[in-house]
Amino acid sequence: MTDTGIDGAAPDVLVVGGGIIGLAVAWRAARDGRSVAVVDPSPGSGASHAAAGMLAPVSEVTYTDEPLLQIGLESLRRWPAFAAELTEASGIDVDYRADGTLAVAFNPDDMTALDELGAFMRSLGLNVTRLTGRECRRLEPMLAPAVSGGMLAEHDAWVDPRRVTKALALVVDRLGVPVHRERVTGFLFTGPADDPKACRGVRLASGRTLPAGQVVLAAGAWSGFVDGLPPGVLPPVRPVKGQIMRLRAERPLLGHCVRGMVYGSPAYLVPRRDGELVLGATQEEMGFDERVTAGGVWELLRDARELVPGITELELVDVVARPRPGTPDNLPLIGPSAVDGLVLATGHHRNGILLAPLTADTALAEDRSAVAACSPARFAERGPDPDGGHDDVSTTR
Amino acid sequence: MDELIIGGEKFTSRLIMGTGGAPSLEVLEQALKASGTEITTVAMRRVDPKARGSVLDVLNRLGIKVLPNTAGCYTAGDAVLTARLAREALGTSWVKLEVISDERTLLPDPVETFDAAERLVAEGFTVLPYIGDDPALAKRLEQIGCAAVMPLGSPIGSGLGIRNPHSIELIVEAVNVPVILDAGIGTASDAALAMELGCDAVLLASAVTRAQRPELMAAAMRDAVIAGRAARLAGRIPRRRHAVASSPTEP
Numbered sequence: 034m035t036d037t038g039i040d041g042a043a044p045d046v047l048v049v050g051g052g053i054i055g056l057a058v059a060w061r062a063a064r065d066g067r068s069v070a071v072v073d074p075s076p077g078s079g080a081s082h083a084a085a086g087m088l089a090p091v092s093e094v095t096y097t098d099e100p101l102l103q104i105g106l107e108s109l110r111r112w113p114a115f116a117a118e119l120t121e122a123s124g125i126d127v128d129y130r131a132d133g134t135l136a137v138a139f140n141p142d143d144m145t146a147l148d149e150l151g152a153f154m155r156s157l158g159l160n161v162t163r164l165t166g167r168e169c170r171r172l173e174p175m176l177a178p179a180v181s182g183g184m185l186a187e188h189d190a191w192v193d194p195r196r197v198t199k200a201l202a203l204v205v206d207r208l209g210v211p212v213h214r215e216r217v218t219g220f221l222f223t224g225p226a227d228d229p230k231a232c233r234g235v236r237l238a239s240g241r242t243l244p245a246g247q248v249v250l251a252a253g254a255w256s257g258f259v260d261g262l263p264p265g266v267l268p269p270v271r272p273v274k275g276q277i278m279r280l281r282a283e284r285p286l287l288g289h290c291v292r293g294m295v296y297g298s299p300a301y302l303v304p305r306r307d308g309e310l311v312l313g314a315t316q317e318e319m320g321f322d323e324r325v326t327a328g329g330v331w332e333l334l335r336d337a338r339e340l341v342p343g344i345t346e347l348e349l350v351d352v353v354a355r356p357r358p359g360t361p362d363n364l365p366l367i368g369p370s371a372v373d374g375l376v377l378a379t380g381h382h383r384n385g386i387l388l389a390p391l392t393a394d395t396a397l398a399e400d401r402s403a404v405a406a407c408s409p410a411r412f413a414e415r416g417p418d419p420d421g422g423h424d425d426v427s428t429t430r
Numbered sequence: 431m432d433e434l435i436i437g438g439e440k441f442t443s444r445l446i447m448g449t450g451g452a453p454s455l456e457v458l459e460q461a462l463k464a465s466g467t468e469i470t471t472v473a474m475r476r477v478d479p480k481a482r483g484s485v486l487d488v489l490n491r492l493g494i495k496v497l498p499n500t501a502g503c504y505t506a507g508d509a510v511l512t513a514r515l516a517r518e519a520l521g522t523s524w525v526k527l528e529v530i531s532d533e534r535t536l537l538p539d540p541v542e543t544f545d546a547a548e549r550l551v552a553e554g555f556t557v558l559p560y561i562g563d564d565p566a567l568a569k570r571l572e573q574i575g576c577a578a579v580m581p582l583g584s585p586i587g588s589g590l591g592i593r594n595p596h597s598i599e600l601i602v603e604a605v606n607v608p609v610i611l612d613a614g615i616g617t618a619s620d621a622a623l624a625m626e627l628g629c630d631a632v633l634l635a636s637a638v639t640r641a642q643r644p645e646l647m648a649a650a651m652r653d654a655v656i657a658g659r660a661a662r663l664a665g666r667i668p669r670r671r672h673a674v675a676s677s678p679t680e681p
C-alpha cells in the first residue's frame with residue numbers, strides 16, 4: 034500500500050471528490066503536466082450520476098440570478114472544445130448537442146409569465162425567440178396540444194453527464210492519475226488546528242495520510258460537511274435533494290430540451306440520441322436523503338406527462354435521488370480558500386455539468402477573472418455559518 | 431404600542447412571510463430582513479428540520495419565529511400528522527393549518543380543515559387555519575379555539591389581490607381572534623387594503639419571492655402594511671357623491 038501519489042512522491046495536486054468537477058479539475062491539471070491524485074470512495078456516483086446535463090444558461094435564467102448567467106454563458110462557450118477534446122482523448126461520445134431549449138406555456142397565465150421572463154432575457158442581451166403554440170408543436174410534434182406558446186433558446190445545449198464522468202475517469206487514468214477509493218476524514222495542516230496556516234494533504238478513513246502540494250475540495254454536497262476544516266474555511270454548501278427519472282424509447286421522442294411550468298413547478302425533458310429521455314427534477318431541502326419517494330416519482334411523471342403525453346409508453350429504466358451542492362447565492366466557490374494550499378471547486382448546485390469546463394480551467398489558474406463572482410472570499414466577509422444545526426444559533430435581533 | 435397578539439405572544443410587525451419560491455437562500459434572507467417580519471412560515475413537508483444550512487438556519491439567524499405549515503396535505507389525517515412531526519422537530523406547538531382541496535386551485539378544504547383544527551386544538555396546538563373568505567367558518571373556528579383565522583384574498587400564488595373585500599370585512603366583524611389575510615397578495619396596495627379592511631396582519635410569499643427584485647418588494651410590503659394599519663386606526667372619511675371643499679369658504 035502506498036501512501037502517496039505517482040511513483041511514491043506526494044502529488045502536486047490532490048483532488049477530493051471524483052464527480053464531474055473533481056475529475057475535470059484533475060484532468061486539466063494532469064494534462065498541464067502536474068502530478069495529480071483523486072480521492073473518492075465512489076467516483077461519479079453523486080450529483081453527476083443524477084444530473085440531466087442541461088447546458089442551458091439562457092433558458093434557466095431567473096430574476097436575481099444574472100451573475101450565474103454570466104458564468105454559465107462563459108462555460109457554455111467552452112463546452113464544444115471541452116467535449117471534443119474529451120471525446121478525442123477517451124474515445125467516448127459524450128452526446129454533446131447544441132440544438133436549443135424550448136420553454137413552453139400551457140395557458141395564457143403561463144404565457145404571460147413566460148413573456149415577462151422573455152422581456153427580462155432580452156434586456157440582458159439574450160437571444161430568445163417567441164413561438165406560437167402551433168410553431169412549438171411543429172418543432173416538437175409530441176408536445177401536448179394544450180401548449181399555448183413558447184420561447185426557444187437556440188444556443189442552449191446538453192450532454193450526457195454519465196458518459197462525461199466515464200470519459201473523464203478514463204482519461205485521468207491514462208494520464209497516470211491514481212484514484213484512491215476512500216473517504217477523507219481530515220486535513221494535514223501546518224500551524225494550529227483551529228487557525229491553520231497551510232494545507233498539505235489529507236487523512237483517510239483507513240488512517241493513512243496522503244500528502245500533496247495542494248488540495249482541491251470538490252466533494253459536491255459533502256464539501257460543507259467534511260471533517261477537520263475550521264468553521265471559517267468550511268464552505269457554506271448544503272445538500273439540495275433532487276429526484277430524477279430516466280425513460281427509454283425505441284427512437285428519440287424529442288429533438289430539443291423541453292421545459293415548462295406545471296402546477297407552478299418547473300419540469301424538463303432531456304432527449305438523448307440513444308432514445309433515453311431524462312425527466313427532472315425535484316428540488317427538496319431534505320438533507321442527505323437518497324431515497325426515491327412515491328411523491329417524487331409521481332410528480333416527475335405527472336409533470337412530464339402534461340408536457341409530452343406520449344411518455345407513458347416508454348420504458349422506465351432508472352430513478353435516482355442525489356444531493357446537489359447548494360450555496361446561499363446559487364453561485365459556486367472556485368479558487369483559493371482562506372488556507373494556503375486548499376482550493377475550493379464546489380457549490381455548483383444545479384449547474385455542475387454546465388460549469389465543469391470553466392471550473393476546470395480556472396480553479397488552479399492564476400487568472401480567475403472569469404470566475405471573480407465565485408471567489409470563496411465572498412463568504413469569509415460574511416463570517417462563518419453557524420455550525421451544528423439551528424437549535425444552537427443565537428436569536429438576537 | 432400597537433402590538434399584534436396571537437396565542438398570547440406579542441409582535442410588532444404585522445407582516446408574516448412565507449418562504450416558498452425564492453430563487454436563492456441569500457435573496458430570501460435579504461427579503462426577510464427588508465420585510466421586517468417576525469413570523470415566517472415553512473412547509474414541513476419540504477424541509478428536513480435536521481438538515482444544516484437550510485431555510486430554518488436563516489430564520490434562526492435572523493431571530494424570526496418559525497411557523498410550520500401543513501402545505502401539501504389533502505386530509506385532516508395528513509395535516510394532524512404533519513403538525514405533530516413539526517412540534518417534535520421544531521419544539522413549537524404553533525401550526526399554520528393548511529388542508530388543500532385540489533392542486534389546481536389550491537383552495538382550502540373547509541371540512542377537513544375544521545376537523546383537523548378541532549383535533550389539533552384538543553392536542554394543545556396553537557392553530558392558525560388557512561380558510562376561504564367565509565365568515566361563518568371563521569366564526570366556527572374561533573369557537574373551537576383557534577388562535578387566529580387566515581382567510582384568503584384569492585388563490586395561493588395568483589396575485590389577484592382581495593377579490594371579495596366585503597367578506598373580509600364580515601370576518602373582521604365576526605371574530606375576536608386576529609384575522610390574517612393569507613394568499614392572493616400581488617402588490618403593495620393589496621396588502622394595504624387588507625389592513626384598511628381591518629385585518630390584523632398579512633401573510634404573503636410569492637408576491638415577494640417571485641418579484642423581479644424581491645428585497646425591494648419586501649420593503650414595499652412592510653411599508654404598505656404599516657400604512658394600511660395606520661389608515662385603519664386613523665379612520666377613513668365617509669365616501670360622498672359630491673365634492674366638499676377642503677378649505678373653508680367662510681371664516
